Amino acid sequence: MTPIIAKAREVIQQEAGCIQEMAGFLSDSFEKAVKTVSTCKGRLVISGIGKSALVAQKIVATLNSTGTPALFMHAGDAIHGDLGMIQRDDVVMIISKSGESPEIKVLVPLIKHFGNVLIGMVGNTQSFLAANCDMVLNTTVKQEACINNLAPTTSTTAQMVMGDALAICLMELSGFTGQDFAKYHPGGNLGKRLYLRVADIYRNNAKPAVVTGASLKEVIVTISKSRLGAAVVVSDEGQVLGIITDGDVRRMLEHVDNLTGIKAGDMQHNKPVTIAPDMLAVEALDVLRRHDISQLVVTDDNNGYLGILHLHDLVREGII
Template structure:
């Protein structure tokens, strides 16, 4: 018997899960809107629980909600009946996630939560199940079949649960007026934190500040550029305002013209009106400008006064590129 083609199996798996996700659109109804409003109006936290693979999805949903402005807690369904129910307060909303809605742990946990008087949301793949019939509100995540060839291993069902959780998070972000600045406050660490928080002033803080006057002779200008190791120097007027900038590219173009270099000054070869940026600008904005104009340097000006040069390598060093 011929073995199935691996590429075909992978493509079929992806298509089955894609179809399951697409079918969720038909389950976005008034019940879904009630769930969103209930969580939004909750004065406590959303406590999310599940068993097996659904428990892993519950953890992911909690992580997404916490990072987007909806306070949430993860509670494993098995641990809940051995003491973790103590994390639920009277002001919390509880959401249980289960494909079948009939697992033993769920059947034990549901009456206990209802006895506490908390609103119970069931995210369930079987609308006739114990969980669905006992919940105050239901999120339908029914899938036609699993991507597993035996239609057993949670694949399509867990993908549907995760996507439904993302839909909840997005709607709650909108209701909470959650902005990019809010997101930055919750993500201060790692590469993401740098992208959201790092400013131009942070990048150039330890950089040398190369500068020459417009009348500076070419040899002295080259020495300033090489000594400061940024491959560029600003050309500054006596009042501290910017006259222009000289990069190694400007030097190269001058030499290609083969003009006599005797008597050449910084003013003769500099680029007037170069691209500039404010030190308070976000580092990612600086990267966008460098990419837009296909350049490697930006002159940093504060109140029209020269304060330094930002090099593309400064962004690379911080892992932003």
């Protein structure tokens, strides 16, 4: 093991150990803070200075994306005009390792004067902030990962984790669902996994279909033209009777010498795996994986043939 790898492991293990210890710091104060924010009629305004301010911005982003309205207010700017962000029904949370920063000591009395509930996320439970807030979220760490025990490293990790714990508990209380999450994340591959449905994809594909009595040549031509690796066998009324994949054709050719009179009905799988058009694309991926196949037949409520969804469609859409 090289010295660099050894040091990196030491840092990770040291921070992980501190986070494990932090689980023991959770108390009635944490539960009260969660319930207070949950029932708040306004927003959670989060403030901090230095690296704690950066952590505050991340926690605000997490809260907003998980259903808890939140707002970031820089502690330095707050005492120079930004206090106007705070409304009567808002809850305020200040994040600080020491709880003794000059800006914090100026800001805390002002918030208390406004009458807002104040939560302190602090790494020093004997500090000014801890003594003057309504609830304390304890993020004490024994030591920073920094070799000089100076640069905020373990302490900011602890703050991030406590923020995540707060956000997830608030999600639980509000009954925040995957559908709710999708509303706030419509963009990118994450959004697609949450809202893209089978109906949004399969309509762009060909709709290869043959009848039971179709010849082998018709089947091969239909499969080739669609470029989906399969053709669906349908009744005269358009009901799904089976499916023939290019693999089925190859396997049949390996075992049959006389191809005269071979019909679609001789090759078809009678129980193809089907899916409804309103299913999520990510759910379709689970079905494909579970059955170890590449195509799904899309059907309506009456087993009517609508189209084919191919594994490549999900790759193209970034679902995989």
